[in-house]
Amino acid sequence: MIKNFTIVFCIFCVPIIPISTSSASETAHTVLRFVTWKADNPKIWDAAIARFETAYPSITIEREIAPHSSTAYHDLLTQKLKSHDTAMDVFFMDVVWPAEFAMAGWVLPLDDRFSVSEQKKFLSATIQAGTYRHRIYSVPSRIDSGMLYYRKDLLQKYGFDPPQTWGALVIQADTILKGEQPTHPALRGYSGQFKQYEGLVCNMLEFVGSHNGLFLSKDGTRSTLTSPDAIQALTFVRKHIIQRLATPAGLTHQEPESLAIFVQGHAVFHRNWPYAWKMANNARYSKIVGNVGVTLLPHFPNGQSVATLGGWLYGISAYSNHPQEAWTFIRFMTSPQMQKYFALQASLAPSRTALYSDTEILTANPQFQDLFPVFQTARPRPQTPIYPIVSNILQRYFSRVLAFPHIDPFQEASITDHQINHYLELVQSTPQ
């Protein structure tokens, strides 16, 4: 009787005081604390975690919901890691964080658990993102990459095929706006993410990259923003995207705001990550269900389409007391079955290559078939332990050139190159 009572008591207390119960009930029961972001489809996650807990009754997952903005989440996570918080076991890392976290010793290397043969089953870009100085630190939960959404109905009405080049996109959007704006004044040609924040770096990488430009030299030792390719791409965005198609309002948009414009039918073209497919086709949020097309991002005449690599990686905290259980959890959540579940329920693009020949997934997400080559070649942002610094400098640079129509991009770029190089030299001078 008393025993029963204790068990009931424990069950009720576990969610409230997770840490204090650890020592006595260690072998019997583990509570894993998993830090994740605020999902818009929490039920899908609830169900996924319930599945895990049914499969492994000795492990309970306690989720800590962080803000979704990548920067706010980064700050929160690093505060915890700096304080050697042992309560946190597993967390999601943005693809740009592993170098920083690895260098700081915050995340466990997974080489002995995550074998090379197993790694080969994942899209190589996502594995690369989790690798720093020849060690692997994370398992990719999914892949994200930039893609171009468009209004099938509007393009059809004006007799256009999806644009291959940025120049074609501008001409198409201009034509459609000319025809539609008299009856639809809120319509815009393009909606992307141009606010001064991390997303701006992702958007600009695609423009600069598809103009054959790079942010950093191939060996990662110098900033190359003054190269003609990078400058020309940026000037194009300022002149044609910000000042015409997106309207300067684009400078205030992160993903939610830009997607809202698209799903309400106020944009012809929209740049976003894979999840937007499901949202744009969900009648609860969207007025353009069934009229959404998706394709590769355009490129400039001298380049190829470039999609920024995004997505979230599972990592194990270096301060966790339960790395083994954490690994069990990660292995389960990234298994083919679970990735298929997320692909079907939330149209998250799997990180496992084999799932791109799964007919069920392809029926639910026909766009994956066309985008598979994009996923295979998605372009990472600079991989450096001081990425937050580099990113802030880049955000400032792009935002200034886009927001001030009269600023000279070249002059601004040389200042920025100089700033970034200062920090890159610092990293090169550190012992390995």
Place this chain on the structure above:
Amino acid sequence: MKKPFLECSLLHVGIILSVIISLVPFFWFIITSLKSQTAVEAIPPTWWPNGNLDAYRSALLDHQLLNYMMNSVIVAGSTTIIALLLAIPAAYALARVRMKGKSLILGGLLSMSMFPQIVIAGPVWEILKHIGGLNTHWGLVLPYLTLTLPLAIWILATFFKELPRELEDAARVDGCTLWQTMSKVMAPLAAPGIFTAAILTFIYAWNEFFFALLILTDPEQQTLPVGIALFQGEFTMPWGELAAASVLATLPLVLVVLLFQRGIISGLSAGAIKG
């Protein structure tokens, strides 16, 4: 004395303008909070709400608003109580007891209330890390005490200073110790001042964002300002819910202001001018 017409109408225009400007942004959020999702996203915006309470339901249920409010009540409440317990004796001593270096202390307190948060943020975080105060409510109360004590002491010292000396002297003659004189005689007399200091401290702690953002990383522990500032869905910008949450978060303060505006006004002015 009767006022001339011009002066009188100027006054009325002034009153109406001040009230409208003060309240319009708030009304706009109330209107928004009562709209359905579709109405919020209408372009151009509509003036009248369609009386939809979905946003409130969602703010309370999906965004755990009550949890944030509860945390804010705990943090602001304990800050207020502890700050007063510390500030009353200190203010009394600084106002009434003959001590060397008093004006230095008062001046020092005043200048410390001018510190930018950023200059103490890093080390405060380090201290809290060492004593296990991160992600706890008491860990947030400690810096809040530092930030609110200077003003509370100044306000209270002003009040104590203006109380008549006779009562105090009588108490001392009757053999009361300094502590007894303070707690039994002087503190009750300074009740209006204490009350004002309490309200100001409470409002400060209820509204503070910088340290709350830094110290509370666990959403279960976070206070209202952090909840409201980081209010964003993964894929949508829920303006209706945000407006509803803001309205609910503000209501307690509106009530406090309506009930106690007299005390707030006299307290603020006393602390600032007569201090």
Place this chain on the structure above:
Amino acid sequence: MTRNSQESTTGWMMTIPALAVVGTFSLYPALDSFLLSLHRIYLGLPTIGQPYIGLQNYTMLMQDPVAQQAFLVTFGFVLLSTTLEVLLGLSIALVIHETFSGRGWVRAAILIPWAIPTVVASQMWRFIFNDQYGLANLLLFGDQVSNYVPWLASPTWAFLAIVAADVWKTASFAGLLILAGLQVIPDELYDAARLDGATAWQRFRHITLPLIKPALLIALLFRTIDAFRVFDLVFVMTQGGPGDATQVIQFYGYKTLFTEGQMGYGASISIAVFLTLLLLSVLYVRTIGTTLFQREPA
């Protein structure tokens, strides 16, 4: 022990707990920040250690274009917002000083912006200046949707939007401080002036203004110090953008310290902010000078 020294001892015992708290979480951290600012510390690069580098962080700060911009934006913000706040505050004070029916309600209404959390006020103003659903566009352009202005996308307007939100939030506070000054002016002065035939403007110019000068200066001091520390508004409304047009120094310091992990360099920014504030308050206090310190409880 004499009664006086005993009393003084008790007095200290009453004061010390409060001072200890303030010292531990204010004075010591400020000193510690100064020490940190003399070292090179990157959280992302633990292998470089934490070498002492003298004033190198400060020379770096002098040459940092972002810091220069942030100081410039902050000074502009302080200048514009405090001026507007004190002017508006003065009008508010003059209004609520008068007696009229319903004055209690009017005073409460004016106090509401001051009482609500800055974060909430910031979200309100962010929504008012929203390019599609915002009140500003609705009031200015009605249903002429194609004229709608994306306020927060323009460097100038975004800066002014933050000023507007700050003025809205704190003008009433400045008003209260000025009101206190008004309240100590004896009515007889006005009555006498009226008998002499002075106009309202003359009474304001020659009685009110000189007598509330200390209150005005104090309002200016309080608002300057507070405006210099602006953070919440920028965090919520613009995150420093577009193009660093609203990058204020405390937000830049926050990002440097807590997003980028530049603990040493970030500390030097915070010390620079601190010194600037100190300089400003010394200047003010010297201007106000005697008025403030003669009134100190002695």
